[in-house]
Amino acid sequence: MSAPSIVILTGAGISAESGLGTFRDEGGLWAQHRIEDVATPEGFARNPQLVVDFYNARRAQAADANPNAAHMALARLQAEHAGSVTLVTQNVDDLHEKGGSVDVIHMHGALNSALCATCEHRWPAPLAMSVGQDCPYCTGPTARPDIVWFGEIPYHMERIERALANADVFVAIGTSGNVYPAAGFVQMARHVGAETIEINLEPGENVGLFDDVRAGKASETVPNWVAEVLAG
Ligand code: NAD
Ligand code: ZN
Secondary structure (H helix, E strand, O other): OOOOOEEEEEOOHHHHOOOOOOOOOOOOOOOOOOHHHHOOHHHHHHOHHHHHHHHHHHHHHHHHOOOOHHHHHHHHHHHHOOOOEEEEEOOOOOHHHHOOOOOEEEOOEEEEEEEEOOOOOEEEOOOOOOOOOOOOOOOOOOEEEEEOOOOOOOOOHHHHHHHHHOOOEEEEEOOOOOOOOHHHHHHHHHHOOOEEEEEEOOOOOOHHHOOEEEEOOHHHHHHHHHHHHHHO
């Protein structure tokens, strides 16, 4: 049998031990802000300064953060596994890349990217973006953080669905399984007969859909799982 095709979905939990708070963390950035204010197009239209400041703070925090053993283990899996490894993340930080991963699919966008709301041009975001910054392509004053907000369509869905249609193994790591479409990936994988594994500190909302559930901190559980896969 050829080496299995693996699709991995990561969420905020994989970056928690790198010091980036999850959405549920008490006292974290998210606890101080309402989702409707900072993570919707309507919130941005109402108060762009608040939204730009919020993502500037998150960008600064991510720039100072280091990848942990879980990010590094996934990079090792990508480098050493004989079959395909598709790494999809809901995270907007770049800790997978800092950990050595290549070709990371950022379905919810990226803090280090800016997007023009007029022409959809993308460019590297400065550490601190400002409201009404000019687009370097069309010169419109319509720069925004390149983040997929609630009510917007996640990026790269066709590619992700193609990978899921060919998956032998699907693994969800550090995600609470309550934000769609990502929370539905496990069903797509089951549909094609893939083995499904959840690796999480606490069981996600959709835990019942996984064949195998591993509880614990990502920095321990993910390297263990990767070692198992690589040992065959
Ligand atoms: P989440 O904060 O909802 O869930 C984090 C998960 O990580 C939890 O299941 C938790 O048990 C687990 N976890 C925490 N520490 C861990 C550790 N050390 N090791 C392993 N697991 C650990 O984050 P999410 O699932 O990534 O959220 C999905 C998407 O939802 C985000 O990309 C974002 O776009 C959106 N969002 C969600 C909320 C919300 O309230 N859930 C708020 C704003 C945005
Ligand atoms: Zn533009």
